[in-house]
Amino acid sequence: MRITLDFWSVLSEWPLLVKGVAWTLALTLIATVIGVGFGIACAWVRSQNTRAPGWLQWVVGTYVELIRNTPFIVQLFFIFFGLPAAGVKLTPEVASIIAMVINLGAYSTEIIRAGIDATPKGQIEAAVSLALNRMQTFTRVVLPPALKKVWPSLVSQIIIVMLGSAVCGQISTQELSYAANLIQSRNFRAFEAFIIATLVYLSLSVGMRRLLNWLGPRFFFGR
Amino acid sequence: MVEFSVWDILRNLLGAAQWTVYLSLIAFIGGGIVGLLLLILRLSKARGADTFVGGYVQLFQGTPLLMQLFLAYFGIALFGINTSAWVAASVALTLYTSAFLTEIWRGCVAAIPKGQWEASSSLALSFGEQLRHIVLPQAIKIAIPPTVGFLVQVIKGTALASVIGFIELTKAGTMISNATFKPFVVYSCVALMYFVLCFPVSLYAKSLERKMNAVRR
Numbered sequence: 041m042r043i044t045l046d047f048w049s050v051l052s053e054w055p056l057l058v059k060g061v062a063w064t065l066a067l068t069l070i071a072t073v074i075g076v077g078f079g080i081a082c083a084w085v086r087s088q089n090t091r092a093p094g095w096l097q098w099v100v101g102t103y104v105e106l107i108r109n110t111p112f113i114v115q116l117f118f119i120f121f122g123l124p125a126a127g128v129k130l131t132p133e134v135a136s137i138i139a140m141v142i143n144l145g146a147y148s149t150e151i152i153r154a155g156i157d158a159t160p161k162g163q164i165e166a167a168v169s170l171a172l173n174r175m176q177t178f179t180r181v182v183l184p185p186a187l188k189k190v191w192p193s194l195v196s197q198i199i200i201v202m203l204g205s206a207v208c209g210q211i212s213t214q215e216l217s218y219a220a221n222l223i224q225s226r227n228f229r230a231f232e233a234f235i236i237a238t239l240v241y242l243s244l245s246v247g248m249r250r251l252l253n254w255l256g257p258r259f260f261f262g263r
Numbered sequence: 264m265v266e267f268s269v270w271d272i273l274r275n276l277l278g279a280a281q282w283t284v285y286l287s288l289i290a291f292i293g294g295g296i297v298g299l300l301l302l303i304l305r306l307s308k309a310r311g312a313d314t315f316v317g318g319y320v321q322l323f324q325g326t327p328l329l330m331q332l333f334l335a336y337f338g339i340a341l342f343g344i345n346t347s348a349w350v351a352a353s354v355a356l357t358l359y360t361s362a363f364l365t366e367i368w369r370g371c372v373a374a375i376p377k378g379q380w381e382a383s384s385s386l387a388l389s390f391g392e393q394l395r396h397i398v399l400p401q402a403i404k405i406a407i408p409p410t411v412g413f414l415v416q417v418i419k420g421t422a423l424a425s426v427i428g429f430i431e432l433t434k435a436g437t438m439i440s441n442a443t444f445k446p447f448v449v450y451s452c453v454a455l456m457y458f459v460l461c462f463p464v465s466l467y468a469k470s471l472e473r474k475m476n477a478v479r480r
Binding site for chain 2: 043105106108109110111112113114115117118121122123124125126199203204206207210217220230231234235237238241242245246
């Protein structure tokens with residue numbers, strides 16, 4: 041038995057692949073910025089060092105556990121197919137971004153909280169004795185070293201969300217896996233199309249890890 | 264027109280949920296066996312083993328599970344074997360799980376002090392005996408909490424098998440919502456069932472972790 045592979049017929053559709061990569065990166069970028077920001081806010085609520093109101097802690101805790109214990113694809117389907125029944129209509133792209141933000145927000149809450157809880161008590165006391173208010177203490181004293189401590193896990197989580205965005209093609213967001221699907225439906229070279237898409241994802245995740253590890257110390261928390 | 268009550272939806276979803284459980288178990292057990300073999304291969308310090316296993320882990324952790332499922336589905340078919348979604352999903356999820364478990368367990372073995380290896384080899388234990396009597400019994404203790412925690416990831420991962428047509432909880436949810444036109448209720452129920460499956464496992468993993476930290480302190 042002979043297996044013939046024809047990668048060329050897939051590669052000749054490169055404009056579709058490029059467009060897919062652009063969408064994947066755009067979704068990831070937006071989801072990362074909003075999601076991590078949201079995660080920081082929720083981590084502030086959940087941390088023991090900050091005294092947030094009890095009901096708010098309960099709301100955030102429920103949110104985190106609900107998201108962390110359900111699959112991303114179900115969250116996505118709920119937002120895209122379920123919410124219109126409740127009167128909220130969304131385009132596939134917006135639904136994808138919302139799902140990714142909510143997902144990353146929950147995971148980054150737990151990651152960042154671990155960093156915040158590891159802050160030595162003396163540092164907070166020192167900040168208070170320097171007359172910094174609660175906001176200043178959090179953004180200037182607690183958060184930067186907390187981010188530094190958890191940066192590797194946060195980077196891994198961002199990459200997991202990027203890889204998870206492959207599922208968004210199922211609701212016809214035109215990202216990379218959607219492009220691969222489209223190509224294979226045109227030329228029936230399914231295996232080759234998915235091999236190429238997989239290799240692109242692999243290089244994206246390697247490249248993103250390098251980039252974020254370089255960015256972190258320079259822009260977010262100092263060396 | 265037939266009216267579907269919430270009870271009808273729940274009953275049908277419950278029937279599908281058992282396939283989620285079976286698939287999770289297959290992936291977890293299969294992945295555990297393959298992961299253990301990869302771990303032993305890596306520890307044996309055979310030439311090229313470290314590079315091979317490292318590349319394997321990178322490959323499966325650096326690509327989407329969805330792509331792995333598609334590749335298994337279309338790749339096995341390429342060899343002229345008639346694949347069912349069952350086989351493709353089991354193969355892909357097993358390999359995916361094995362990559363993660365072997366990496367988790369490698370960390371646990373690395374946490375065993377080097378002196379244990381040296382002492383056991385000075386007692387003339389062979390590599391297999393060292394693993395069986397000295398290293399693995401200690402490593403297993405550290406390995407249990409993160410392994411249980413990873414089971415949650417496996418259960419959630421099986422949801423993607425719905426995309427290649429394996430009928431489990433998510434796929435059943437899609438089918439039922441197409442039949443009943445009640446996507447809001449159906450997907451809420453689906454999410455709730457995953458939560459009921461995963462949350463106790465998460466809690467158990469957390470309590471194991473806490474217990475272990477208490478011992479170490």
